[in-house]
Amino acid sequence: MFDSALIPKGVKRCSFAKFFIWVLILHIPVLIGTVAAILCWGLALNQTYLNNNFPFGLWIAADLGIIALGGGAFFTGFLRYVINIKELKNIVNYAVVIGVICYAAAQGILAIDIGQPIRGWFIFWHANVHSMLTEVAFCIMAYFMVLCVEYLPLLLENRQIFKFSVPRSFAHHLHEAMPTIAAIGVFLSCFHQGSLGGVAGVLYGRPFAYREGFLVWPWTFFLFILSAMACGPCFTILITKITEFFAKKKLVKKSVVGILAKISGGLTTLYVLLKIIDTLGWFGLVKEAGAPVKSFYANQPYGWWVLVMEVIILGAIPALLLLNKKTRENEPILILACVLNCAGIVMNRWIMTVQALAIPVMPFDKFVSYHPNWVEWATTLLPLWVGAIVIMLSYRYLPIFPQERELNPY
Amino acid sequence: MKDAHHKGEGHQEGHGTVYKYGMVINLDKCTGCGACMVACMAENNIPFRKEDTNDRLTQNFWMRVYKISNGGSFPDNDICYLPRPCMHCEGHGHHNRTPCVTVCPAVATDYNHETGIVSQIYTRCFGCRYCMAACPYHVRVFNWWDPKWPEGMEEYLNPDVSPRMRGVVEKCSFCFHRLQRARNKAYSEDRREVHEDEYQTACTQACPAGAITFGDLTNPEHKVYELKKTPNAFRLLEVLGTNPKVYYTSSRAWVRKAADVYVGKEGSGVTHT
């Protein structure tokens, strides 16, 4: 093959032509997304359906969702390097790759979302430490650096680079330092996952989102950390399964996936329980303030079904499916549970941003619904395609799955 | 200076007396004529567009007059106009902070403890719009477009207020530049105090009905001091604890009720017309 010198030893990859065509095909949506992004930068944000009632829309909801899904990286890292679950070394690489993609995507979307991207760095330079968004920006930026450092040894393990002594020993020492780096990552991650929850939770002018809490953090701060830990591994599993589907081979042993699924099941159950308590507590809070709870669910499409959907169908059900050994070990059911769990978290992030803004606060406010336009969709999905290309490149040229050779001998 | 600025909360600091500028708007007198909106647009160089002329969701309004209805059927229907500038919330309780100010990641908006005015620095704002999400009154607007004036119309722009660039958030400033002007005048006359009539917002001045009263809420010599205490006075969404400095008065019970609860308390027919 044209690029066989770059492919890790002992594994089989598809032909370069096939690979190249797929990468080319993926460039079509990438191009559309890029055009949309350029429209936003060049002609300003009037290109979207965002408006003064919906200053936050699909982008922010997607950002929150992506970061929650990317939580698999920090949590798997935590389990692998801090808790030291050795088995997980077989999936932690891939979790890191997914993490890098998710965090790069989140920052990319933010760069389109803000009205003045060129002075976006003011968030660092003129930081207001009281703002949840500042905390988010600082931690995401720092954690992205951590992820890059975690990704670096993988990159260095490419066959051609690995031939050189300096990169090789650098990668080796990075592996040694990984527990420290992972610990820093966990520290940063906890804060920004939480702060993303805080972003909505501190809005005391928006009773739908507002939560009381602990010290400076609203309850949503802790719920967001927990939900990211709960669903992140599911997303890692899901992407692994998708990769296996396209690669037409097993890449990670069932036992490894099983560990992640089991932990995720436990955490999701805990999360759903706390979410229910939180919701009930919030019912009391708004009732006390004089607003009937039903008024928050009075405007379609944001009816009661949203709550049922989020907490029961996309919360409790996957939690139970993951918790139960029998269902967890049945692959189709496991995949279903992972899909439900991830969808639940994305829905939660949408609710906390878009629904929170849609519920009229002033009694004479008119309910306005918001639906993103193509520019928003194209830019939001852009990372998906870029991510797919990055995964294809990483999978093809880097030894990401340590068990691949063992599972697919030839 | 920066310490004084933060510690000065509610105290006499240095030479300056602490003011709390605010408004009392008489909704019985307000006729919904819109002069306040136009005066505000002219005073503050607010841009306008050919298209979507009056679309409240995308167009720029600092002062917006809401038309509210009691929801009754003909002929028991009733309407009332409610002018809504920025509330310049003081915040209280354990928040003790203005909803939009705390969330701004870049300190582009600030609560001035000497005047009670919530400022907005357009050149600092980078357009994350978190403040808009934080404000329950829809006071803050985003510049979705590059502000453009038809040829020749730049002539009428007010040099006291800089036109904003696209991609930033802006809002009512209680015509802060007028306070600066009044202060300069007072200092030049060797006075520390700015008189009540020396500093009035553009909307207050324009209102043909005299429905808006503006002044220092803490100064017993200012008209607003007594007006805000009248039995029919209320504030918008008092229950949230945003502690706004804009008060309203109305002799109509349904109007008072419409402003003080979250969403349709008692399932009343309070609707938007």
Add this chain to the structure above:
Amino acid sequence: MFPFAFEWINDPSHFVFMGGFYFALGGLFIAVNYCVMRALFDWLCKGGENHNEH
């Protein structure tokens, strides 16, 4: 971000927040540089070429 920016206030929130941030960044910086140093050290001392393959 830095104490010389005019928004900077010497208060606990700034110390805690920025302290945490600099601590994390510092940790990462030291870890990475430590690895770089070690790699260079390996190369210079052992002649690099004979390093064990994993």
Add this chain to the structure above:
Amino acid sequence: MKLDRRAFIELTVGASLGAGAGITFSPLPWKLTDDVAIWTQNWPWTPVPSEGQVSHADTICNLCPGHCGITVRKVEGRVTKIEGRQGYPVNDGGICPLGAAGLQLLYGPWRVPGPVRRVGKRGERNWERISWDKAIAEVVTKLSDLRSKGKPDTVACITATDQGTVPQLFSRFMEAYGSPNYIRTASAEDTNELAMKLLQGKDASVGYDLEKANFILSFGSGLIEGWGSPVRTIQAHSKWRSGNGKKAATVVQIEPRLSNTAAKADMWYPVNPGTETALALGLAHVIIKDSLYDSTFVNNSTSGFAEWRKMVMSEYSPGDVSATTGLSAAKITNLARAFAKAGRPLAVWGRGKGTTPGSLYECMAVLALNALVGNINKSGGVWTTLRSTDLGWPEVPQDRIASSGNGKPRLDGAGTQNYPLVKYRPDELPKIINDNPEAIQALLVHEADPYFTTMDTNRVAEAFEKIPFIVSFSTYFDETAQHADLILPNDHYLERWEDIPSPVGFHKEVLGVSRPVVDRQFDTKHAGDTVMAIAKKLGGTVANAFPWDDYEAVLKEAMGADWDTLAESGYVAKAGSTPSGKFEFYAKPYEPIELEGDSYTQPLTLIPMELMRLASGAIGNPPFCTKTLEETELKGNDLFVEVNPKTAGDYGLADEKYAMLETYRGKAKVLIHLSEGIMPGLVGIPKGLGHTGYDDYLAGKGVNANSFMGVVEDPVSGLSATWGIRAKLTSV
């Protein structure tokens, strides 16, 4: 040192990394980052208004007949703000949205930059700049030609008012030239003046002492929607609404729709539209029956009461009136008693803003109600405000052609035996021209926009097509100007001297003078000077009729002794003389004004809604004002009509959905706004949108309400009494 391949690659990579790191840690990227951020803060395409010396100048707003005092804030030569003038006897510091938006009219792209001549077809908006001399010469050639053909009476002139020196110069020009066809655009003033002539025998209009009244009974007047002098009326409204705990006055609104005035009123009585006259007479019935009327006044200062009383008592019992108006007999009785017992009651007439003449009987019935409670020419009452067009100018010299032209009957029939008392019937003009295309050979239009404001827009357009020569003196590219052959642009009202007569509906006489507060922005000329220049070029007696050097001389002479005060303070508030004529009760029974259309195929009634935020007269709504419109009035370029949900149910209409609105006169697609504030069966249409002139900031928004309306002649006055039209709404 041996350089093998590996070492070479290592060195290259190392050098690249080093160079990258070097640039990264050099000041360059940081400097660039900072520079572009600074660039975003000062984008060259975001205007930076120039600083300069701030000054203020007082003048008078001329955008509506309200005539408020304004103070203009200037920075160097630029007008940056228009504010209400403190202490001005009309508006004392207040301003209306249109007045505040006046600076947009001053600087907007809709200004006519100088004299222009039409190129291509009418209304194509293709103009060619010509010199003033050439423009005036062109008018003179055309007018001389008509004069030499002995047809001076085929020239017509339209102005918005006949009060003041400039309209009088036009009127004088017409007389000297030899045409009786000087016309004033329609308004409620036509009916007010006619009523005053009939009831008081005076050449006068009606002024209301709103401030002092304590019970205001309004017959559909949009008191806070721009009626009378808008700011003054709103300020009076505030006086009524203030008072410690108790309101200073009771306000009752009779109107089929919950207008702002109705919403603010203490009582809102939606009576069947068009039956207001019956209600007024019904109230009179109760007042007479209960002997609540002012017998001293009625006995001493009125005539014809006995006969009128007989009519009222026999035909307008509360029961009868209840059947007509839809208001219960008890309510009528209570209202009448409350009115008569109030102490200082005041019944107010003039539908909406008073932009249409309306029913003479209705006006007289409302005035009679005031007379019944002795409320004429006294504090808190109705005042006879004398109107005079006599400026003390010398007699107009007329040559043979002029006197023969002036001897011909007016085209609109005003002052002829059919319509002996009215001065002008502008609404008739389109019909006359359409019936007789030769009737008008040339039309001069000053400070009016008949193309937009005259009812039945389609017929108006047709008539305009038939006039061979149209000259507009407009400051703006309004609709009439767009369809003219020649525009001789007048100075903007902030750029010129002009005397401003007393505001409409004001009971006191305030003479004001507007003055130039800003330099002339374009190559414009004062219309007074232009018309005199035309006259002088025409020569002979026409030239002799204008012995003045320029307009300023005209103004100074006309103001006489008041000039010094006017030049200094800008206004003179006059005590005003109270004419002591007898009030005449006219015992004419109420005749309903029948609407145009077929009530079977057009089951709904379309009524215009006049809004404070929407200029409905000759001045187009500036962008600032259009921006303030409710989202239930205009959406993008689409106009909303207001209907009751019940009506919508009956005709299958849905909120915010399109429907076809059709009347005998016009048809257009509109959006439906469901409102519980309008009587079922009615359709409310905002008046003032649908401009086609000016430019894209103004044009193309909504539909002109006038395009649906036709002229219904008042049986007595011959003025247009249209208050609505039968209509059909079908969902599309």
